[in-house]
Amino acid sequence: xxxxxxxxxxxxxxxxxxxxxxxxxxxxxxxxxxxxxxxxxxxxxxxxxxxxxxxxxxxxxxxxxxxxxxxxxxxxxxxxxxxxxxxxxxxxxxxxxxxxxxxxxxxxxxxxxxxxxxxxxxxxxxxxxxxxxxxxxxxxxxxxxxxxxxxxxxxxxxxxxxxxxxxxxxxxxxxxxxxxxxxxxxxxxxxxxxxxxxxxxxxxxxxxxxxxxxxxxxxxxxxxxxxxxxxxxxxxxxxxxxxxxxxxxxxxxxxxxxxxxxxxxxxxxxxxxxxxxxxxxxxx
Numbered sequence: 001x002x003x004x005x006x007x008x009x010x011x012x013x014x015x016x017x018x019x020x021x022x023x024x025x026x027x028x029x030x031x032x033x034x035x036x037x038x039x040x041x042x043x044x045x046x047x048x049x050x051x052x053x054x055x056x057x058x059x060x061x062x063x064x065x066x067x068x069x070x071x072x073x074x075x076x077x078x079x080x081x082x083x084x085x086x087x088x089x090x091x092x093x094x095x096x097x098x099x100x101x102x103x104x105x106x107x108x109x110x111x112x113x114x115x116x117x118x119x120x121x122x123x124x125x126x127x128x129x130x131x132x133x134x135x136x137x138x139x140x141x142x143x144x145x146x147x148x149x150x151x152x153x154x155x156x157x158x159x160x161x162x163x164x165x166x167x168x169x170x171x172x173x174x175x176x177x178x179x180x181x182x183x184x185x186x187x188x189x190x191x192x193x194x195x196x197x198x199x200x201x202x203x204x205x206x207x208x209x210x211x212x213x214x215x216x217x218x219x220x221x222x223x224x225x226x227x228x229x230x231x232x233x234x235x236x237x238x239x240x241x242x243x244x245x246x247x248x249x250x251x252x253x254x255x256x257x258x259x260x261x262x263x264x265x266x267x268x269x270x271x272x273x274x275x276x277x278x279x280x281x282x283x284x
Contacts, residue, residue, distance in 0.1 A: 013055045016043045069118060074110055079126050083219050095235035096216040127175040130207030130217050148275055165243035168208040172224050175203045206232045226258040237269040244270040
């Protein structure tokens with residue numbers, strides 16, 4: 001059936017060209033072939049440009065990897081740099097990775113300027129697209145957390161607004177993009193930023209997403225610990241224009257003494273809150 005359909009389309013194109021050569025107008029041809037005038041015009045235009053090749057259907061679909069602006073080798077280079085470095089280590093102006101910083105990296109290393117939608121597609125493919133952790137929980141939100149969102153969050157938001165701050169949602173998640181674990185295993189320890197460590201060789205991401213959707217993140221290999229979290233928080237306030245009010249998804253490392261001490265020393269720049277989880281409720 002498909003071959004007949006293809007043949008039928010070809011026959012109709014041939015008929016269009018024959019009628020056009022006979023001196024008929026686009027409207028006359030459209031009436032005789034049950035096509036639109038635009039369809040007739042497009043066939044004639046393609047035939048003028050391509051000749052007999054315009055009468056055949058182009059091969060359908062793209063092969064895997066076709067249509068990408070970057071080659072796989074270029075993608076591997078960029079992913080490796082993002083995993084092994086922070087933007088400032090690569091002479092980029094930001095302290096944490098953002099969509100803008102990745103775009104600057106692409107232009108710096110490859111001389112290619114990617115449109116925003118294309119860049120978003122690459123970040124999603126690589127696993128570097130953090131979301132508000134609440135959106136990932138969906139219907140799995142616990143009763144305690146659900147009550148906090150109704151009763152506790154409005155007061156928290158009012159406090160942030162009164163102090164001219166900005167709410168961010170902090171999270172850690174495993175990077176699940178293409179070749180994520182291979183990147184983790186191949187990342188040299190000497191190229192990792194302070195606080196990163198090997199061990200489980202699991203590539204993870206610690207991130208912050210504002211209510212307006214501004215994403216900032218960093219990657220690490222292994223298990224989240226106090227040095228990694230402090231390094232992230234330090235970079236987070238460095239790139240912030242307002243006081244940061246960070247809602248954290250029950251990160252237990254947040255309660256460790258070094259983290260508590262660091263937050264106390266920087267309370268003018270950041271306040272971090274643990275939201276209640278399944279266990280005993282902790283008021284923000």
